[in-house]
Amino acid sequence: MDRAELVELLSPEGLRLLDALPPWDSKADVLRTVENLRKQGHSPALVAAVLSQAKLRARAHVKFGEFAERMLFTEAGLEQATRLRVAALHAGRFARAGIGHVADLGCGIGGDALAFAALGLEVTAADADEVTAAIAAFNLTPFPHARVLHSRAEEVPLGGIGGAWLDPARRSTAGGRTRRFADPADYSPPLDFAFGLASRMPVGVKLGPGTDREVIPADVEAQWVSVDGDVVELGVWTGPLARPGIRRAALVVRGDEASELTGAADAEDAPDGPLGEYLYEPDGAVIRARLIGDLARANGAWMCSPGIAYLTADRAFDSPFAHRFRVVERLPAEERRLRQALAERGIGVLEIKKRGVDIDPAALRTRLKLKGSESGTLVLTREQGRHVALLVDRE
Structure with missing residues (x-):
């Protein structure tokens, strides 16, 4: 937004028009809205300014809720x-x-x-x-x-x-x-x-x-x-x-x-060990703060592999700091055999999560040529340094 656009927007006419607009709908006929506002005698500059603000207000609801309806914004702001x-x-x-x-x-x-x-x-x-x-x-x-x-x-x-x-x-x-x-x-x-x-x-x-x-x-x-x-x-x-x-x-x-x-400091990682019945994915804030080891020790869990932000345990625990998955079964990590295993299970919709492996989930999903009516979640990671493919259920 430049200074001229701001002047248009902050005019009494601009603020009245902005508040009178219906909530922004990205599917609406914007060209027709522009045409109607121009027929009402509003200048092209003013129409552009208020429509831009209406769009920003709609996006701002995620951050500001209902307060967004009485605020002004810039794109970068x-x-x-x-x-x-x-x-x-x-x-x-x-x-x-x-x-x-x-x-x-x-x-x-x-x-x-x-x-x-x-x-x-x-x-x-x-x-x-x-x-x-x-x-x-x-x-x-x-x-x-x-x-x-x-x-x-x-x-x-x-x-x-x-x-x-x-x-x-x-x-x-x-x-x-x-x-x-x-x-x-x-x-x-x-x-x-x-x-x-x-x-x-x-x-x-x-x-x-x-x-x-x-x-x-x-x-x-x-x-x-x-x-x-x-x-x-x-x-x-x-x-x-x-x-x-x-x-x-x-x-x-x-x-x-x-x-x-x-x-009081970055937490030392917990020891790693064999995969348990449950897999836990720490929240991103816990990972960034390097407090994964403290989270593991507080819940009797251990690392799946050194340096990889997955925890595992033989018992289920609830924590606001991690998402829990129940391990259903191990699948072959080799791609051809993995494709065959998923086809045998009729999995046509697949969420792919990965840590510690160099794989593009979107590209892999295409290569797997999924067909079937079942859905599933696949975790590609390492267990004590070895590649593993795990079919899991979200809990």
Whole structure:
């Protein structure tokens, strides 16, 4: 979105028209909608702006729920925005630490700032992009104790502010193409600046879950967060925002439930052993936090093979930190024989999961030439270093 489009959108006519549009339907006749709006006398620029926002609002429901209907977005801002329920957890950290005024440096469209303000915290938010800062200001309008600056994070005056939250931009968009930054020095603001602030005040930093662990300072709490099976972020917490004795954490959010596994350091892997009756796939946050060994030891499980993130056990246990599969039978690992075994069982629909093997599941599924009315789940992995193919049932 450019400045001219934003001006159109923020006009009284633009906001009225946007709120009057029916919910976005990707299957609707968009050309007919455009034609009808143009017949009503709306300019082409305004029609394009409101339809773009309607589409973004529909996508934003995943992160913001019903609040999306009163917010504005940019494509990049929505992509990087924190889910509202995760942002509420961020805000809770600051509130529990007794920090009453938070600087949100690089606030984007204001997702985290909304959560801070909703808890009654005073918020100074800033973004280097003029359009993005204006959209954040619109989204924060209901909160008189929140202000938004059009400013680089490095230039925001921090006097009187008790703590800072940073979500550095990790990609750039130009000509409709997005490029991810590999070097943290290219983030906006750079990662060195973000962690450098920790010498002045408590700081929380949101990073991508796949961030190189080498850039994580040794004296912080690193918390990987998954939501409904997707690992969505790495939160790095310093000073009083970090919990004593915790350096690694995996927070697993499923629906309205949240569960956490924590450790003082990376956990040593559990010993490996023969396949048991059950196979367990740890949640991605547990894998990223390297707490698989603690999960195994807490439940009497062991590793299927060194360095591979599958656990196994002879008994069933329930855990929010792992999905359970019952091993039905071993199948031949060699592809020709595997195809024959699946055909004999009439399996025409097959979910393929794999760890520790160099196989493209989609390509393999095609080569297996599946036929039949049965469905199944196939796990391709290693057992104590040997390739195995396991037919399993989800439980």
